[in-house]
Amino acid sequence: MLKRKIAVIGAGQAGLLCAIGLVDKGYEVSLFSDRTAANWLNDAVPTGLNGIQQASIDIEHSYGLDYWGSEPVIEGVDLTLVPGDEPGPRLIGRATGPLQAVDLRLKCSRWIEEFETRGGNLVIQNIGLDELETIAASHDLTVIAAGKAKLMGDIFERDAARSVYTEPQRRLCMLIVDGVKPERFPGMKFSALKFHMFPAHGEYFWLPFFHKTGRRCHSILFEAKPGSAMDRFNDCTSGAEGVEIAKAFIREFAPWEYAGAKDMQLMDERAWLKGAFPPTVRHPVGKLPSGAIVTPIGDTAMAFDPIGGQGGNNGIQSAQNLIEQVVAQGDAPFDEQWMIDTFERHWQRFGEASYAFNNLLLEPLEPAAASVIMAGVENPSIADDFVGRFNQPSRFFPWIRDPELAQQHIETFASESLTP
Ligand SMILES: Cc1cc2nc3c(=O)[nH]c(=O)nc-3n(C[C@H](O)[C@H](O)[C@H](O)COP(=O)(O)OP(=O)(O)OC[C@H]3O[C@@H](n4cnc5c(N)ncnc54)[C@H](O)[C@@H]3O)c2cc1C
Structure with missing residues (x-):
């Protein structure tokens, strides 16, 4: 019997996982990429930080794609609220x-x-559009995993009800750096994703990072509220300049971290990114002028603000969902209804909660979430439980939006001892 032919456009992590998974399942897969492997390694700027959770690592492992063992070790989250000039609850x-x-x-x-x-x-x-028409006409299914590329935005209509935002909520600057000394950060208990939340300015976080050369280092991401004191990276033209701006911000607004940050240096000249985009959910069926249809995964389907580290995880989950749906379809056509059902399955199982939780972090802290975080400041079991839920964001709901349910959630830990 002839193998079914599937095309994947875009070789980011979502497209690659999807393409490799489908090859493993016996499909004839063509992957269309504007980059070679060498281009990715030597010429590209990383499209994000890629801090992924256990559930994503497990999916990668199931395809034998986890070549990096447990590097780098990130054991949890260390979150400090900074309501004024001093570090607040942690x-x-x-x-x-x-x-x-x-x-x-x-x-x-x-x-x-x-x-x-x-x-x-x-x-x-x-x-481009012409090539896409040719590809769609010669494949049983065409999957678009081209990230936030403009053309893909034109093909897939924005879902206004699900997208929530029309404007970027943060201006971003990401830097991959050497020379960070976490042992000089006060009170570090273990290797952590270290997050600072400034209600007036935005957020920044450190992440232990595995650089493309195999060296352990750190990444830092600034999530600046437009017009705030953190919003100072717009005019910077190089990563090295970004690093100096980052140091100046930390010296002024988080001086307790400055000793650990002052020697940081950019890892390589492409190890940085700045920009802004609105979080966006798109319709799962893209119609080409000829009438042919294509379907999105990864950032093409759902673009997240990076504040909650959910975008890459969502891309991996959406690729896995698509593979499962392709297999389940057997010899039946990959028609419009199949595309809608495939995306809905992902939305129900992961996407909706992941997007809602991530967007919650862009807003002023709601009372329910604040009460659980404050309880976690006092009680490590609540803190561990809270951080554990990042892996499967649906487990934050419904209590994270409901003060009464949040209180009940806190009380389930009541029998456990509090920290002195
Ligand atoms: C600053 C920042 C920090 C982030 N941090 C995290 C984090 O900590 N955790 C997390 O889970 N997520 C994070 N994310 C999100 C995460 O990086 C992305 O969601 C994820 O990498 C997107 O993968 P993708 O494969 O969908 O798209 P991409 O990585 O954008 O890949 C798309 C690929 O398609 C190619 N392409 C585009 N157009 C075409 C075309 N016309 N023809 C052929 N090829 C094309 C591109 O060159 C690229 O190779 C972050 C994002 C940003 C911006």
Whole structure:
């Protein structure tokens, strides 16, 4: 019997996982990428930080794609609220399993090689609308995993009801740096994603990071509220300049961290990113002028603000969902209803809660969430439980939005001892 032919456009982590998974399941897969493996490793800027949770690591492991073992070890989250000039309440929680942040340049480059090794057909080409028409006409299914590329936005209509925002909520600057000394950060208990929340300015967080050269280092991401004192990266033209601006912000607004941050230096000249985009959910069926249909995964389907580290996780989950749905469809056509059902399954199982939780972090802290965080500041079991739920954000709901349910949630820990 002839194998069904599937095309995937875009070799980021979502497209690659999808393409490799489908090859493993016996499909004839062509992956169209505007980058070679060497381009990803040597010429590209990482498209994000890629701090992923245990559930995503497990999916990668199931396809034999977790080449980095447990590097780097990130054991949990260390969150400080900074309401004024001094550090305020601090929640420190251990995750249920290690988190991981591997340089996307290394990850995608290695996975492109693996895709070919396993029998996939790699085509290096920048796909425009004309090429997309040709591809869609010659494949049983065409999956678009091209990130936030403009063309893809034109093909997939924005879902206004689900998107929530029309404007960027933060202005971002991400830096991958060496020379951070976490042992000089006050009160560090373990290797953590270290998060500072400034209600007036935005947030910044540190992440232990595995650089494309195999060196352990750190990444830092600034999530500036537009017009705030943190919103100072707009005009910067190089990562090195970004690092100096970051140091100046920390010296002024988080001086207790300055001793650990003052020697940081950019890892390589492409190890940074700045910009802004509105979180967006798109309709799962893209209609081309010819009438052919295509479907999105990863950032093309749902673009998250990086504040909650959910975008990459969502991309991996959406790729896994698509693979399962392709297999379940057997020989039946990948028609419009199948595309809608496939996205709805992902939305119900992961996407909706992940997006809602992530958006919650963009807003002033709601009373229910604040009460649980404050309880977690006092009680490590509540803190561990809170951090453990990042892995499966649906477990935050419904109590994270409901003060009464949040109180009941806190009381389930009442029999446990409080910290002195
Ligand atoms: C600053 C920042 C920090 C982040 N931190 C985290 C985090 O800690 N945890 C987390 O889970 N997520 C994080 N994210 C989100 C995460 O990085 C993304 O959700 C994820 O990497 C997107 O993967 P993707 O495969 O969908 O898209 P992309 O990584 O954007 O890949 C798309 C690929 O398609 C290619 N392409 C585009 N157009 C075409 C075309 N026309 N033809 C052919 N190829 C094309 C691109 O070159 C690229 O290789 C962060 C994002 C940002 C911006």
